[in-house]
Amino acid sequence: xxxxxxxxxxxxxxxxxxxxxxxxxxxxxxxxxxxxxxxxxxxxxxxxxxxxxxxxxxxxxxxxxxxxxxxxxxxxxxxxxxxxxxxxxxxxxxxxxxxxxxxxxxxxxxxxxxxxxxxxxxxxxxxxxxxxxxxxxxxxxxxxxxxxxxxxxxxxxxxxxxxxxxxxxxxxxxxxxxxxxxxxxxxxxxxxxxxxxxxxxxxxxxx
Amino acid sequence: xxxxxxxxxxxxxxxxxxxxxxxxxxxxxxxxxxxxxxxxxxxxxxxxxxxxxxxxxxxxxxxxxxxxxxxxxxxxxxxxxxxxxxxxxxxxxxxxxxxxxxxxxxxxxxxxxxxxxxxxxxxxxxxxxxxxxxxxxxx
Numbered sequence: 001x002x003x004x005x006x007x008x009x010x011x012x013x014x015x016x017x018x019x020x021x022x023x024x025x026x027x028x029x030x031x032x033x034x035x036x037x038x039x040x041x042x043x044x045x046x047x048x049x050x051x052x053x054x055x056x057x058x059x060x061x062x063x064x065x066x067x068x069x070x071x072x073x074x075x076x077x078x079x080x081x082x083x084x085x086x087x088x089x090x091x092x093x094x095x096x097x098x099x100x101x102x103x104x105x106x107x108x109x110x111x112x113x114x115x116x117x118x119x120x121x122x123x124x125x126x127x128x129x130x131x132x133x134x135x136x137x138x139x140x141x142x143x144x145x146x147x148x149x150x151x152x153x154x155x156x157x158x159x160x161x162x163x164x165x166x167x168x169x170x171x172x173x174x175x176x177x178x179x180x181x182x183x184x185x186x187x188x189x190x191x192x193x194x195x196x197x198x199x200x201x202x203x204x205x206x207x
Numbered sequence: 208x209x210x211x212x213x214x215x216x217x218x219x220x221x222x223x224x225x226x227x228x229x230x231x232x233x234x235x236x237x238x239x240x241x242x243x244x245x246x247x248x249x250x251x252x253x254x255x256x257x258x259x260x261x262x263x264x265x266x267x268x269x270x271x272x273x274x275x276x277x278x279x280x281x282x283x284x285x286x287x288x289x290x291x292x293x294x295x296x297x298x299x300x301x302x303x304x305x306x307x308x309x310x311x312x313x314x315x316x317x318x319x320x321x322x323x324x325x326x327x328x329x330x331x332x333x334x335x336x337x338x339x340x341x342x343x344x345x346x
Contacts, residue, residue, distance in 0.1 A: 041285035048281055056273035070277045077281045081288060141268035159232060160265055166226075166234050177234075185224040188261060195264050 026050070029093035036084035044081055051094060052077065054162055055101050061157040062105040064146045072108065076101045095171040098164075102154055102172065109150060144194040152187035155180060214240035219251050228259035 026046050027035075035043030055076050059069035079100050087096055145153055151173065158169040159180075170180050214222075219241055226232040233241060245251045273281075 039285075044285050045282060048278070052278060052281055053272040056277060057270045060270040061268075066271075070274065073273060073277060074280055074284075078284050078288070081284050137264070137267045138269065141264055145265075145268065156265075160227060160262070161270075163232070181221065181225040184226065185221070188224060188227070191265070192261050195261070 030089055033084050033087050033093045036081065037087070044077075047080060047093070047097075048077060051097055054094075055097055058098060058157055058162060059101050059105055061145065061161060062102065062150065062153060063108060064142060068108055072101055072104045075104055092168065092171065095168055098158065098162075098172040106150060140195065141191075144191050147194065148187050148190060152183055152190070155183045156187045156191075159184060212240060214244045216244070216248065216251060216254075219244055220254055223254055223258040227262045227265075228255045229262060 026032075026049075027043070029047065029050070032043040032046050036047065052073065056069060056073040059072040059076075060066060063069050063072065076097060080097065087093065091099075145156070148156070155169060155173060155175075158164045158172055159166070164172070166177050166180055169175075170177055173180065173183075175183070214237065218237075222233055222237060222241055226234075230238050230242060245255050
């Protein structure tokens with residue numbers, strides 16, 4: 001029976017000796033990946049505990065559709081289980097997962113916009129009017145984020161929401177630091193423009 | 208990082224434009240000079256305040272963690288799917304069907320190669336074995 005030991009504090013592979021549960025620290029991602037490649041379901045659970053939430057949130061922000069985001073998260077972990085043997089220690093498992101999830105999101109975005117050759121041109125031109133019709137702040141921010149080109153949205157999500165270091169975000173997006181900063185700056189500039197009115201809410205509006 | 212070079216206002220603006228106002232999002236090696244500039248230059252502090260406004264707005268968009276149902280489905284994957292090593296030996300459906308059909312096909316072919324034409328001799332031989340035919344009845 002597995003023991004739900006939380007994301008990072010304890011390794012779920014506890015043993016019981018003399019009626020006491022002996023736990024060891026959860027191995028690092030690289031070791032878990034190697035174990036998963038050998039079919040170790042317990043190591044897989046360790047990766048789920050550590051990374052499922054972040055992958056689900058990432059997909060949720062990229063797709064703006066909870067059902068599709070859950071499908072992407074599930075598919076990402078299916079690939080983790082079936083393709084762990086293909087992972088090489090050159091890449092961090094965390095960034096590998098983000099890359100897989102992002103590629104799956106891009107596939108879905110392409111299906112939503114089949115006429116687009118490049119999802120980077122996906123910036124919807126709904127215009128501020130349709131965005132500002134939304135009632136709640138979160139919805140407005142979500143709308144503004146979803147209106148960004150996918151690369152800008154992915155960069156902002158990784159750095160702002162997921163707290164990845166610049167070098168990690170660069171590894172996920174396959175970019176140099178300069179290119180990442182340029183992408184982030186363009187994204188934030190666009191968001192600032194779209195959310196300008198939100199910065200000064202009217203008297204009757206909840207912040 | 209005591210020997211860090213002082214940061215220019217222009218570089219701080221780039222940093223704020225890209226990463227926002229929170230120092231923990233800035234590249235580690237630039238935090239100290241950036242904070243030193245903000246502490247010493249009111250324009251730098253104002254720029255950080257502007258960046259903070261957008262950060263706060265972005266923080267208003269929260270996305271839930273994975274649901275319990277998703278977590279359960281994801282944890283079931285190793286139960287529903289064979290371990291990777293074993294999985295590599297699996298054959299696709301068409302290959303399994305081919306494996307099943309090949310012996311049948313071989314049996315059919317070998318049967319048709321070894322069977323003799325039905326010219327009556329088989330029946331006669333069987334009757335002879337049973338003693339139901341006399342020698343002069345042989346064809």
